[in-house]
Amino acid sequence: xxxxxxxxxxxxxxxxxxxxxxxxxxxxxxxxxxxxxxxxxxxxxxxxxxxxxxxxxxxxxxxxxxxxxxxxxxxxxxxxxxxxxxxxxxxxxxxxxxxxxxxxxxxxxxxxxxxxxxxxxxxxxxxxxxxxxxxxxxxxxxxxxxxxxxxxxxxxxxxxxxxxxxxxxxxxxxxxxxxxxxxxxxxxxxxxx
Amino acid sequence: xxxxxxxxxxxxxxxxxxxxxxxxxxxxxxxxxxxxxxxxxxxxxxxxxxxxxxxxxxxxxxxxxxxxxxxxxxxxxxxxxxxxxxxxxxxxxxxxxxxxxxxxxxxxxxxxxxxxxxxxxxxxxxxxxxxxxxxxxxxxxxxxxxxxxxxxxxxxxxxxxxxxxxxxxxxxxxxxxxxxxxxxxxxxxxxxxxxxxxxxxxxxxxxxxxxxxxxxxxxxxxxxxxxxxxxxxxxxxxxxxxxxxxxxxxxxxxxxxxxxxxxxxxxxxxxxxxxxxxxxxxxxxx
Numbered sequence: 090x091x092x093x094x095x096x097x098x099x100x101x102x103x104x105x106x107x108x109x110x111x112x113x114x115x116x117x118x119x120x121x122x123x124x125x126x127x128x129x130x131x132x133x134x135x136x137x138x139x140x141x142x143x144x145x146x147x148x149x150x151x152x153x154x155x156x157x158x159x160x161x162x163x164x165x166x167x168x169x170x171x172x173x174x175x176x177x178x179x180x181x182x183x184x185x186x187x188x189x190x191x192x193x194x195x196x197x198x199x200x201x202x203x204x205x206x207x208x209x210x211x212x213x214x215x216x217x218x219x220x221x222x223x224x225x226x227x228x229x230x231x232x233x234x235x236x237x238x239x240x241x242x243x244x245x246x247x248x249x250x251x252x253x254x255x256x257x258x259x260x261x262x263x264x265x266x267x268x269x270x271x272x273x274x275x276x277x278x279x280x281x282x
Numbered sequence: 283x284x285x286x287x288x289x290x291x292x293x294x295x296x297x298x299x300x301x302x303x304x305x306x307x308x309x310x311x312x313x314x315x316x317x318x319x320x321x322x323x324x325x326x327x328x329x330x331x332x333x334x335x336x337x338x339x340x341x342x343x344x345x346x347x348x349x350x351x352x353x354x355x356x357x358x359x360x361x362x363x364x365x366x367x368x369x370x371x372x373x374x375x376x377x378x379x380x381x382x383x384x385x386x387x388x389x390x391x392x393x394x395x396x397x398x399x400x401x402x403x404x405x406x407x408x409x410x411x412x413x414x415x416x417x418x419x420x421x422x423x424x425x426x427x428x429x430x431x432x433x434x435x436x437x438x439x440x441x442x443x444x445x446x447x448x449x450x451x452x453x454x455x456x457x458x459x460x461x462x463x464x465x466x467x468x469x470x471x472x473x474x475x476x477x478x479x480x481x482x483x484x485x486x487x488x489x490x491x492x493x494x495x496x497x498x499x500x501x502x503x504x505x506x507x508x509x510x511x512x513x514x515x516x517x518x519x520x521x522x523x524x525x526x527x528x529x530x531x532x533x534x535x536x537x538x539x540x541x542x543x544x545x546x547x548x549x550x551x552x553x554x555x556x557x558x559x560x561x562x563x564x565x566x567x568x
Contacts, residue, residue, distance in 0.1 A: 148295065158291055165295055172299040176306055183310040 092282070093224050099280050100228035106204050107236040108266075108273040113204030117237055118262060127241035129188045131234030133177055135227065137199050138208050141170050142226035145209040146219055166209045174200045204233055215282075239269065317369055318346045324365045325355055328433065332356045332455040346370065356380075357434070357453040379454030380469040382437065382447050386422040387480040387541065387549055389442035391558030392495040393421050409463040417493035420483040422466055428458035440551035449474075474546040476527040477534065479504070479513075479520045481541045486518060491539065498541045504533035 106112045113134075120130040145166050153159050178196050181189045189196070199205060208229045212222035243265055252261060321342040328338070333354040335341040344350045345366060352366040356379050399408055399415035405427040413419050424443035436451035437458060445458075449472070459467045466482050479498055483490050487499030500518040505511075512526030513533065522533070522542070534542050543549060 152291060152295070156287055156291060158288060161288055161292060164292060168292070168296055168299060172303055175303055179303075179306050179310045182312050186312075 093221065095280050095282060096221060096225050097228040097231075099282065100225060101232040101235060102273070102276045103278075103280055105232040105236055105273050105276075106207070106229050107233055108270040110207070112207045113202050113233055114266075116198060116202060117233075117240060118259075118266065119198075121237055121240040121244055121262075124238070124241045124245055127237045128234075131230075131237050133181070133196060133199060134202070134205070134233055135230040137170070137173050137177055138205050138230035138233075139223060139226045140173050141166075141205055142209050142212050142222050143219075144169050144173070146212055146217075146222045149213050150219075162210070162213070163206075166206060170205050170209070171200050204229070236269070240266065243269075315346050318342050320369045321345055321366050324358075324362055324369065326358050326362065328357055330357055330433065330455050330457065332457070357455050359453060379452070379472065381449045381452045381454060381472050382428075382456075382458050382467050383470045383478065383545075384422065384428075384445050384447065384467055385478070385480055385482045386420075386444065386466050387496050387543070388416075388418055388421040388494040389440075389444050389549075389551075389554045389558075390424065391442065391554060393418055393497075394493050405461075406463040414464075418483055418485075418490070418497060420464060420466075420481075420485070421494060421497070422464065427461045427463070428467060431457045431461035433457065440554070442551045442554035444551075444554075446548075446551065470524065474544075475529050476524040477522055477529065477531065477542050477544050478524075479522055479542050480548070481519060484517045484519055490518075494539075496539050496541055499539055501538060503536045503538065504542060507532045507536040 100106070104110060107114065107117045116130055116134070120126050148165055148169065149159070149162065153161060153165065174197065177199075178189075181196070208226050212225050215225075217225055244262065247261055247265070256264070318339075319342075322339055325338040325342060331337065333341045333350070333356065335344055335350075335354075338355075341350070341355060345352050345354070352363045352370070352372075355362055355366075359379060394417040395415050396417045397412070397415050399411070401407060401411060403425050405423045405425045408414055408423050408425055414423055416423055422444050424439065424445075426439040426445065428445050429437040429439050433455070434451050434453050436448045436453070437445045438448075440446045454469055454472075456469055459465075459469060464482070470478075481490075481494075481496070481498040483494070483497045485493075485497075487501060490497035490499050498519050500515065500520065502515065502520070504520050504522075505513045505515070508522075509530065509532065510526050510528050512523045512528075513520050514523065515521070520541075529544065531544060534540075534544070
């Protein structure tokens with residue numbers, strides 16, 4: 090239990106996937122302009138990451154390891170993630186067309202989102218149990234969502250702020266991301282596994 | 283042996299995922315109206331946005347859902363409207379597109395400049411530089427933003443420094459209206475009936491006559507002359523209501539600066555040059 094709790098805390102705050110490990114920077118900068126899409130993207134990532142880790146962990150433990158096929162790890166994981174993203178896309182289009190259009194290109198981009206791949210690979214590499222792996226995935230995706238939503242909140246305010254022309258747009262976004270990352274450095278060393 | 287295992291494992295995993303996805307696609311299939319696709323095929327695909335929707339696809343969707351009239355596609359014209367009506371099985375009233383009309387006749391011979399502008403050939407840029415180089419702050423700068431914005435080659439810049447609209451080519455898309463930094467272009471119903479006060483200046487009469495020979499000086503002579511009471515003042519500018527105008531032309535003679543023109547004969551660049559030349563002769567002889 091204690092390990093699960095520390096996994097949650099560590100991967101949301103201490104080793105935040107976006108702000109500490111720098112995974113998934115593309116959607117972090119791309120979808121954080123509006124709070125609505127940021128939340129939608131977060132939900133999609135939480136779902137995909139958790140499902141992907143669950144499936145990849147099972148595949149890895151019960152198919153790849155017994156057959157000595159662990160070198161197929163990355164290929165299989167890519168397959169799993171790509172299929173899952175497809176599934177989410179089909180599902181969202183039916184359930185919430187607004188969210189589907191809001192996410193636009195970024196939904197297919199989760200396929201190539203390194204954060205999802207990283208979670209799946211790290212879960213196996215750290216030799217987590219199934220429960221730990223799933224909790225790890227949820228925590229990592231929550232960390233991603235946290236970073237994304239904080240960023241969206243800041244950017245919505247920056248949109249209204251009066252600032253020099255040179256800083257507008259990407260420039261101020263990148264500076265904000267840097268400062269945010271430094272702020273999260275404050276959690277460093279609070280907990281280790 | 284190893285490679286066979288690898289291929290078999292990956293193949294099986296891929297196959298099962300594929301099957302799963304195929305089932306999911308069936309279960310969660312979204313039914314789209316085939317008419318949307320049909321209407322999209324008919325539309326000009328210029329994605330000009332004149333209909334008020336984000337591109338032709340969105341417009342097609344709105345038309346099929348009954349949110350808007352097929353006549354909303356202005357560049358498509360009558361043919362497109364009729365074809366869409368065929369697809370949807372509805373009746374539409376005929377809709378000829380409006381035409382762009384430039385409300386300024388202050389050409390380079392008749393309207394004075396305040397300073398020599400040597401910057402970018404762009405009306406918006408020139409307009410922002412000390413309020414434009416033209417002495418009249420309402421008049422056409424003549425740098426041709428509207429002509430460049432027109433995707434149908436319906437506007438060209440005349441040698442007299444004013445845009446000339448080809449009514450035949452104008453599809454009424456309204457891109458020039460948005461482009462003009464001085465809002466001189468209006469979309470009017472098609473046809474050549476009626477007269478118009480071709481000026482946009484809201485300055486007082488004295489100030490107008492100082493900077494432009496043909497600007498409306500708000501003397502109200504036309505209002506008194508009009509038997510139809512079709513002319514009203516909008517601030518310091520006379521405006522003719524085309525619905526009431528019966529094309530009698532009484533106002534044209536009464537207008538001291540000659541701002542009013544019949545829609546059938548807007549001043550051409552040749553006329554502008556000729557009148558400028560004759561005016562020069564008069565002033566020389568005098």
